Amino acid sequence: MWNIIGLWAVGVIVIGISHWVYKWKNPKCRGILPPGSMGLPIIGESFQYFSSHSYQGIPPFIAKRTARYGTLFKTSVLGQPVVISTDPEINHYVFQQEEKLFRCWYTKSAIELTGMQGLIANDGVVHKYLRSFILSLIGPERLKRDLLSEIDLVTRKHLHCWARRGEVDIKEAAAIMLFIFFAGKILGCDEQEALELREHYKAFYNGFLSFPINVPGTAFHACLQGRKNAVKVIKDIFKKRKLSKEKRDEKDFLDYLFQEVDNDEALLTEAIAVDAIFLLIFAAYETTSSSITLLLKHLKDRPDVLGQLMEEHGQIRRNRVDKDAPISWVEYKSMTFTQMVTNETVRLANIVPGIFRIVLKDVDIKGYTIPAGWIFMVCPSSVHLDPTKYASPLTFNPWRWKDEELHSASKKFMAFGGGMRLCVGADLSKVQTSIFLYYLLKNYSWNVINDGNIIRQPGLIFKKALRIQIREIQRENDKEIIA
Template identity: 55%
Template structure:
């Protein structure tokens, strides 16, 4: 079929085709320009992400992928019981003792240098303040003790000393914990079955501190506070995606439900004239004072955090101590000698422990110190630089987080012979390792 271009209809048709072809070319050119601009913008963002602004020289390191950073690598589990996490170890080998990274959307400088760590804590309140990532702050609560600075932080810490300070430890806690531990040990022995030490000690610690804090008894209520804490713990170290079905979401739900139990208990306590003799009674009285900064919300979050700290860290330390002792028969022999000598000196073997006996347990304290050194229960401590800070020729920019890694000091071969070996004798008073540790370390175990 031939189109007659001399006719008006044919000429108009050709004109329309030419316009359409020209429009396609323009559209194609616009799209190419937009794609080019997008590529340039993405390239610029990636460059700026990998090369952050700094009024000085940044520590070496990698910022990972934009927004995600190196979060995925950071959350890879450490299969070693008490060695340095692989994320930290691999970057130490590549970049040295001070390196930069990005975790859950925050720019972070990681310090594994004991001297730098000491300087960071010396400058707390001046160049650095307590700060955590957004996701962790969401988990522990915006009103948690960990988010307050300077005078407010000191005031809240002093409130806690009413519960676990030296005076209360000497007068009450040591006797109550002795009784609670004896009861549990007799119960485990009478059953004659294999005991899951982590689960058993977790239950023991949780029940004791729940009673001390809010007079809570798991057997007498349907609220099941411990189940909520278990849900909270299961997602504490997880990728921060708040979607139903994820560990992070379960963690937040566990926290919300646990806070509700504590808040309901506090509401009931406000209108009650009965003295329960627990920490909550003390906080309720403190909230009622006119000149206090303590609010009900802060008090509830404080109890939540205290129970979490006691529940997880104490049970983990006890479990590791039992494993270390069972793996080292000579340690068990010396511990047995020390405690049998104390029992023989008593008028009655069924007497409760005294403060003098506790202070005389020299080797027991050495075992505790060595357990804490190897356990490294706290994987990292975070601070935020409030201004540009110079460290070892590098600049930590204002607003960046600094992550201090305690395990580096505790497992430093320059301070400890064979640092991965469980050796309580290194804590003897005349030990060079003990003297060296106290003169150089920033984190004093004993």
């Protein structure tokens, strides 16, 4: 009797599990889903997606599935049903349908890490407001008016310090330079305060692209602690500034934030401001320092690119009355080849592994139906490294950007995102990289002594430092003289 009941119970469990697995592998859809595999229940294909691989080329996870299923395929990552596109036309369509058929989406863990009320957590009116406000602080007009000269000054200062040390880890040195600048500009931190704050950000970054398992000892747990500590510092600075009666000769970012927070008609609250600042500082230093590192990795073997850069920068100096004056906005805009080099660097860098949108209602695309509630992922690297879009796509070739648009996204270029969510810091990053290149090549001799070890997992991970030797030089009529 009990044997029969036991067998019956086991049978029910087996049937139940089988039915659950079947439903997982064959999700409901009113039309035809794109081809692909949903992987294991709950886990999906997360382990394959997060596996480490070479930083060069299209990620194997994407390449293998594109070869098997085509440019539009389904999968599941971190428990979410996902459709991935490597098709430029489909990607463009998705960006054009922002807030209509698709809306920006991030994982719950990403929002938890970057702030429940921050820029990526909000959409619609609040997002547009935050985006507009941040652009007023770091956008082209602000860059032109005063940030350009400040970036010029801080870049010269740090390069001089690097040369005195003689050897630097370029990723770490560039990150420190940028972090000190932005922590000072946004929060009014002095150099020591900025360095202490960055320690919390380092803990945050090390776990940002990890599996979201919040258990002591995991990278994700350390990441949450890093965020918690960094936010505490930001809130303490807020409190200290509010209580301070010191009169400031010139407004900084915090002054503008407080002005907005105190405005009853504004949407900005102190909680939103804290989350916005936390993410703004992180984005401002981390992505650009990665780009600068990869740029030097490419330049070390390209004397032809270096020669063209030197010629462009030399022309700027020859046209000047004051050879040591800060770079002007007109001069920056004249650096067309420098900006071609920057575009080529970020095309190959693919710092953002995927751009995510949530499907607002069932969408029909190229004969397939993507159900509402599913996640849509645009894969930039598959477009940036497509041989039908770029000849010899793995080759570092800045000249491919000749006569191309250098300051906007397109169907085949989305290093800074696309649509309504185009990166607010795109112009800022390009200015920083251009200024850095100008002074590095003008005043310093350098060579790479350790090529580093860079992988993707799926974002960029610098496992071993790329180190350079650097020494200061003087130039007379564009000829190098030992300082």
